[in-house]
Amino acid sequence: MPHVEVLPNSAAHIAPGWTYVVDTGYDPSKVALNPKNKKRAAAQPRVPRGENELSSRQQLAIARRIAELNRDNDPSKSIEIPGKAAVPKTQNARRIIQYQRQIKHWLDDEEAQLAQLQQAPQPRAAAAASRLATAPSRRSSTMALIPPTASEATTPGPALPAPAPAPPKPRNERDDERLLSIDASMPSSVNPAELQALLSAPPLSYAASHASLPPVDGPPRRHFCDNCGYWGKIKCMKCGAKVCGLECKDAHEATRCLKWA
């Protein structure tokens, strides 16, 4: 390999923007800097995304927007309290009154404290209590899982003539009176120990009490036009937002397109 070295002399100026480099052949890290087909690169992402997956930029934009929608006070506007404030009565009260923190700071603090507690070895009593508290939430019974009715539990399925392929409830002659009685539909009474555990469970942290994600098998997310709120039928080629038609596409590109955001 030829060795190239630029010797400094008085006549040469070091021009910004270029320099001699050793050509080592094909370098994939340089290719991305200068793509040949610029126009098509945007339309064809290297890793094809699923229909409903969002790019990190979109996810960030959504998260930021929700935070903005959910904000309580505008920190850029400070409103002074009119009149002369009375002197706080104790040092402690003065400290609390002078806090300028927002709710997010307190919630972050709480998270950090919980993380610290989890790392530190727990005293035995506390560990037992927390196990008791998490036990009921681990039972992932859903409403679809009803305890089997008495008829289901007692009658053997295959012994009976089955009219349809695999009927969910095989019938017998005593079925009608069982249907009429309400015993089967009454759930068993609550175990007192379980109830006690539920009643004495400590409060969840703020983050833990948040409702969970929508079910994966639930209906797909609905998409709306970014501009007018009608169904979003067309995807913006630049940023992936949905619009309903050409008119709204123009408005979208003029105002909200995230391409350059």
Place this chain on the structure above:
Amino acid sequence: MPPKGSKKASAAAPSQTLVLDNGAYTLKAGLVSANGAELSYDDCAVIPNCIARSTRDKRTYVASELEHCKDFGELAFRRPVEKGFIVNWEAEKAIWEHEFMGAGEGLRCDPSDTNLLLTEKPNCPKELQKNCDEIVFEQFEFAAYYRCIGPALNAYHPFSASSLFSLPQECLLIIDTSYSDTTILPIYNGTLLQTASRRLTVGGKLLTNYLKELSSLRHYNMMEETYLLNEIKEAVSFVVPSAQQFATDLERTWKGRQGDKRELDSSIVVDYVLPDYERAIHGHARPHDPAQLRMRRGLQPLQGPREDLLPLGNERFAVPELLFNPADIGIQESGLSGAIMEALSVLPDALKMGMLANVVVVGGNSLIAGFMERLETDLRALVPAQYLLNVSRADDPIKHTWLGAARFASQPERLRDVLVTKAEYDERGSTWLGKKFTTM
């Protein structure tokens, strides 16, 4: 040091209790005496929990002074309560002092001769609870104090109007859809089942801000007009009865394609006449008139009085729809009915059944037209057929929690069990107090 008993005897004196439901948007407050008199919603005062500053008349309005405000344009708010928890005590102290203490008319009390029953949202960070306790005793010096989760006190409403039973309701599922968020709270004998309580991000504040964003994008820049948009939201929004109806209504409010314009359905689309703060302080809605829109765009000569109109089409139902479909703007949560089922899934079947038979909705968002019908339809689709489902809205969803707390406070023997006196606090400190209120 005097013996403990004598201290208690002297501290048990105050017979009146300030019952305070300290919401993020409004305070619900009233003085309750322990004589067992019949209580009603009229005993409760609803006071805005904010300090507002107008850049136009250069005035600052503290809490109830807001009713004297004549110009809500660009009114900026400072709210001491964030996400339902008291965060900024500087502002909250000013509001409490302005509303309850010192000389003046209305609701006045002397803290040293009053008990305080303060309600809070569930899942409050411990540090904030501690701050609250310290301020109540060290700054305000209330004689005695009890802090608890507000919605749980709804169990102390009599089950029917005629019964005079003072025991709490056994199974009660409270859906509290308030300004900050929406919480699902299963309550057993007046105690919140902590592991089964859940919270959804969407509350009235988010809906107002969303409407503000949509109107600013589609019509005028209204990002500073929080008060006005909240008023518009309360006046015109409605919840569609089902997802099918949502699609139909969306069709009816669509402007159509280029070259294929559609006539907007004036049974849904309304024009909101914006207040100009000279002749009118409040706006009003009226059915959509396409001629007005053309006039505004200069396609038709102006006629009649000059007025600014905000046309509202799918915003009317797409905004409150977020309560039932938060995923519409990308919030990763299931809707209200799904979250209710999720919360109940950790409970044993018998409790689940009891809860679903007694669902009570409180909070201002439940006043949106169609909310209750939609909640019941959605929930019925998820609840097994053999379960009884009974969903009702409180008569006054905003004051209901306060009334429950007031009924609790009017029973002296219950109150005596839970109140902590200032002397006890001075002796044992705020950490002890925090533990006591958590385990109670």
